[in-house]
Amino acid sequence: MMPASLLDQLVDALRVLPGVGPKSAQRIVYQLLQRDREGAAKLARTLADALTQVKHCTRCNTFTEAEICERCLSPQRDPAQLCVVEMPSDLAVMESTQAYRGLYYVLMGRISPLDGVGPRELQLDQLLARATDGLVEEVILATNFTNEGEATAHYLGEMLRARGLRVSRIARGVPVGGELEHTDLGTVAQAFAERRGW
Amino acid sequence: MMPASLLDQLVDALRVLPGVGPKSAQRIVYQLLQRDREGAAKLARTLADALTQVKHCTRCNTFTEAEICERCLSPQRDPAQLCVVEMPSDLAVMESTQAYRGLYYVLMGRISPLDGVGPRELQLDQLLARATDGLVEEVILATNFTNEGEATAHYLGEMLRARGLRVSRIARGVPVGGELEHTDLGTVAQAFAERRGW
Ligand SMILES: [Zn+2]
Ligand SMILES: [Zn+2]
Numbered sequence: 001m002m003p004a005s006l007l008d009q010l011v012d013a014l015r016v017l018p019g020v021g022p023k024s025a026q027r028i029v030y031q032l033l034q035r036d037r038e039g040a041a042k043l044a045r046t047l048a049d050a051l052t053q054v055k056h057c058t059r060c061n062t063f064t065e066a067e068i069c070e071r072c073l074s075p076q077r078d079p080a081q082l083c084v085v086e087m088p089s090d091l092a093v094m095e096s097t098q099a100y101r102g103l104y105y106v107l108m109g110r111i112s113p114l115d116g117v118g119p120r121e122l123q124l125d126q127l128l129a130r131a132t133d134g135l136v137e138e139v140i141l142a143t144n145f146t147n148e149g150e151a152t153a154h155y156l157g158e159m160l161r162a163r164g165l166r167v168s169r170i171a172r173g174v175p176v177g178g179e180l181e182h183t184d185l186g187t188v189a190q191a192f193a194e195r196r197g198w
Numbered sequence: 199m200m201p202a203s204l205l206d207q208l209v210d211a212l213r214v215l216p217g218v219g220p221k222s223a224q225r226i227v228y229q230l231l232q233r234d235r236e237g238a239a240k241l242a243r244t245l246a247d248a249l250t251q252v253k254h255c256t257r258c259n260t261f262t263e264a265e266i267c268e269r270c271l272s273p274q275r276d277p278a279q280l281c282v283v284e285m286p287s288d289l290a291v292m293e294s295t296q297a298y299r300g301l302y303y304v305l306m307g308r309i310s311p312l313d314g315v316g317p318r319e320l321q322l323d324q325l326l327a328r329a330t331d332g333l334v335e336e337v338i339l340a341t342n343f344t345n346e347g348e349a350t351a352h353y354l355g356e357m358l359r360a361r362g363l364r365v366s367r368i369a370r371g372v373p374v375g376g377e378l379e380h381t382d383l384g385t386v387a388q389a390f391a392e393r394r395g396w
Binding site: 005006007009010012013014016017018026027028029030031032033034036037039040041042043044045046047048049050051053054063065087088089108109 | 203204205207208210211212214215216224225226227228229230231232234235237238239240241242243244245246247248249251252261263285286287306307
């Protein structure tokens with residue numbers, strides 16, 4: 001068998017992108033090599049840089065280029081409140097509501113047995129260590145109201161209450177089955193205000 | 199203003215991909231950095247390699263890593279026939295029909311005034327030089343049957359006939375408005391067999 005050409009390798013490598021099949025990978029290759037080589041070069045460079053330089057904040061677990069992210073270092077945030085979200089995009093939604101002044105922990109996922117993601121894969125030890133730093137008084141669970149987000153919230157609630165922490169869940173103002181990222185800010189703000197003991 | 203973070207730069211760089219907006223770029227970033235760093239690294243590497251090593255065949259203009267591609271060098275192909283297609287994917291469709299044993303010229307586009315692509319942008323001089331090599335007896339126009347593909351075929355027909363070349367056009371078996379890439383092979387093969395003087 002002949003070694004695959006660079007073009008075939010590139011078509012193959014593009015399949016790493018969500019939703020890209022062989023046909024659209026082919027189209028993307030032509031687009032990149034024929035129409036926008038400069039943009040393509042920038043993409044290759046930025047992606048390589050991000051892979052080496054972007055890591056996880058040792059406190060909140062979100063993506064950052066620093067050891068500890070700016071938000072975690074800010075003296076303006078209330079260290080007594082810790083809001084747990086699934087993804088950085090959920091954190092961004094919470095911030096946009098301007099309803100919250102505490103700190104965050106980003107799970108970078110959710111418990112999802114079908115995808116083989118359990119408590120171990122989510123590295124929940126790290127959340128536990130973070131939540132029991134002696135300053136955190138309340139952990140606010142802001143995972144999505146999907147089945148997986150709810151299961152995650154239940155698991156986290158039990159785990160954190162067992163350590164004597166006060167735990168709350170944002171109110172089910174977010175539609176059942178809905179995701180924070182696709183909910184209007186007002187609803188998310190209200191859901192935060194109406195959080196209940198968990 | 200703060201310099202954009204590497205993550206923001208990567209979200210921005212991903213916009214070079216066709217159909218990728220800010221939201222899906224964000225999703226792709228999480229997918230790449232969180233779920234498949236190995237695949238992402240391979241993508242960055244392969245894309246950079248392709249950009250430096252993939253060029254155009256000096257004879258048929260398709261993508262290749264060599265000066266002249268394998269097909270153009272093959273003694274098995276009939277040098278008296280030259281089939282002109284818009285894109286490498288169209289060439290692949292023609293080859294799949296196994297109805298053609300001549301050589302190709304790939305325009306890497308089509309005449310499209312709305313996109314600012316005219317004869318000059320398509321570098322048709324190169325096609326003209328290729329078609330007048332003394333060996334080519336017939337040029338078969340296999341551009342798409344879209345408005346732009348038809349306009350391109352008309353232009354090429356006049357240009358090539360003016361040089362005394364015999365020009366044919368694959369038959370309109372391909373549905374009007376249709377593209378080769380989305381046509382079944384039988385129809386494409388028939389369209390080839392029924393090509394007519396142009
Ligand atoms: Zn942080
Ligand atoms: Zn060639």
